[in-house]
Amino acid sequence: MPEEYTVRPSPIETYIPENITVHLGPPGTYAPNVTVTFLDYIKNVASSEIYPTWPETAIAANIIAQISFALNRVFTEYYRSRGFDFDITSLPAYDQTFVNGRDTFENVGELAEQLWTTYIRRKGSIEPLYAQYCNGTTTTCSGLSQWGTVALAEQGLSPIEILRSYYGDNIELVENAPVVGFETSVPPYVLRLGAASNDVAILQARLNRISSNYPNIPKIANVNGIYDLSTRDAVTEFQRTFSLTTDGITGRSTWYEVLRVYTAVKKLSELNSEQITYDEIPIVFPLEIAPGSTGNEVRVIQYYLNFISSYYDTVPSIEIDGIYGPLTEASAAAFQTTMGLPATGVIDEPTFDLMYENYLAFVRSLPDESGAAAVPFPGNNLLLGSEGEDVRLLQTYLSVIRQDYPSITELTPDGIFGAQTEQAVKDYQELFGLNVNGVVGPVVWHSIANTYNNIAGTENRQEGQWAT
Known part of the structure; x- marks a missing residue:
């Protein structure tokens, strides 16, 4: 049973991670990793990158940029998709400055506590902005100038006005983003011929976008979330192109390589990102199934619950009628309680994953x-x-x-x-x-x-x- 309630990254929403793992050195070199809360990470970075004597609006603008930068690394799984076991490095040459174990400035920390669930994105976009910045004196870049924010703050500009001065008028602030425990975006089960899920649909959409840059990869005509022959053929050609095992199956290595290449061709980790818009994300199966739902997805849930009820006395059996009524809700809630999940009676992703995992285990036995x-x-x-x-x-x-x-x-x-x-x-x-x-x-x-x-x-x- 799970000890805590965690989720995989959502394709249509940016979450604030409870924790972030920092590599205390350049990527690819031996150095320790430290895992800290995201809030403590932001307090540390802000105290390491800017001065507490700066105007409050300048400090706030810099903190929001630092949050957005870090979230972009998490959202794209920039390092994890390259085979590393961390989210970000501690060095400004690659990311932003993090000094392990340092004290933080009181006023900077207070501002970080107010802002740590706020980030920048372009209007109509899903991903956090890759909020590139530099100090503006010894180094310059096309993003935010840290010392330049001081001058703008002294002119009376607000944090969002300062940020728009550097990143453009088409940015917006997302406030009070949800905070969750993160898992990898890698599907819990290997995707192969016959698989059907939103993960498959996302894979299909990413491969189609990649094929615009690599035309040898065939387009998948029907992005329907079903891993059919055309999907297998596209995966196989992708694997061949990027020197992976050519088995047409999407496991961890293929999933992450698709994500890495997709991030690259979309320039998601660059200031001039192509952006991910909501209409690009194919959600072909409901993200959750709740009381009042009807149809085939409900029948699938009922089939699994009814089978599982033969093995768990705590889970009542139900009729497979395609109607999510009180009995189905009670059975779902009982299963969640048995698995140590919040007993909401709503089938969300963690619930479905555990339901499917249990079903498979019983069938195979x-x-x-x-x-x-x-x-x-x-x-x-x-x-x-x-x-x-x-x-x-x-x-x-x-x-x-x-x-x-x-x-x-x-x-x-x-x-x-x-x-x-x-x-x-x-x-x-x-x-x-x-x-x-x-x-x-x-x-x-x-x-x-x-x-x-x-x-x-x-x-x-x-x-x-x-x-x-």
């Missing part, structure tokens, strides 16, 4: 019962290009069902999900009022399994009894 009733959903969607025993079982079930539903395309159970299998799945989906897309997820598998069990397990049935 089941004994082989070939020839008995249909087995539970194997945990990964089956679609064109899938291969293996799960596909062979699906084909077997559909072949049995076809005895009573002859409009389903005839199949030979060979474990290869080809065009005929896809058509047979579509035939079944159309017959039973399901979304016709040729993809077998938990809801379709559950329906096929139930139909198979009814037909294969019924004695003395009449020929064509269930035919339509």
Whole structure:
């Protein structure tokens, strides 16, 4: 059970991390890492970079720039996507000055306490601004001049007016950003053919943007969150281009390399960033499923909860009806309590990840019962290009069902999900009022399994009894 409630970075919102890990040296060199609270980090950087005797508005403008710079490093996972185990360095040659263990100035610290959840972004953009700055005397840059902020403050400019003097009029301040414990953005499960999630959709969108700079990487025509053959082909070519293992599977190394290259081509860690706008982020599955929701996503949740309830007495079983009513809410809250999560009754990302993790663990622990009733959903969607025993079982079930539903395309159970299998799945989906897309997820598998069990397990049935 998790000891604390943490989240992965959101693709549509910038969070303030509770903690930040600082490397006390240049990247790639041996030096210790220290992890401090983000607030203490900002107090330290501000006390190391500027003078406490400066006008308060100048200090405030500098602190906001320092916060934005650090958040940009966290948001883009700039160092972690390069294989490092820290978020930022302590050196101004790479990032901004952090002096481990130093005392901080009282007035600077008080301002940091007021501002540490405030950052800069361009209007209409998601990512924190890469708020480049320099001292303006011994070094100059295209961003903020630290000493220049003093002169502007003495002219009576406010912090936002000072910042706009350097970064342009199209910036805005985001205030009171949420503070959370961070995990890596790497999906909790390897993405491969058949995976379906917002992570897949984000991967597809990033690969499509990268392919504009690397045209050998094929475009993915349908950014739908389903890891299909076109997604696998794009991943494989990306891996080949950037000297990764070419297996078409997106694990940690491929995910981070895609993020690194995406950040580079979008210039997200530069002052002239291309920016990430909200309409660029493909959220194809709901970020949370709450009471009152209906539809296929609810059925998926109910399927998992109902299966898990067989293993946890604390989680009540529920009907799979696609309606998120009081019983589903109670079951979800009971699962959250069992897992040590806040019992909100709302399926958010941490809840779903643990639900799926538990489901997979239980399914994989089941004994082989070939020839008995249909087995539970194997945990990964089956679609064109899938291969293996799960596909062979699906084909077997559909072949049995076809005895009573002859409009389903005839199949030979060979474990290869080809065009005929896809058509047979579509035939079944159309017959039973399901979304016709040729993809077998938990809801379709559950329906096929139930139909198979009814037909294969019924004695003395009449020929064509269930035919339509």
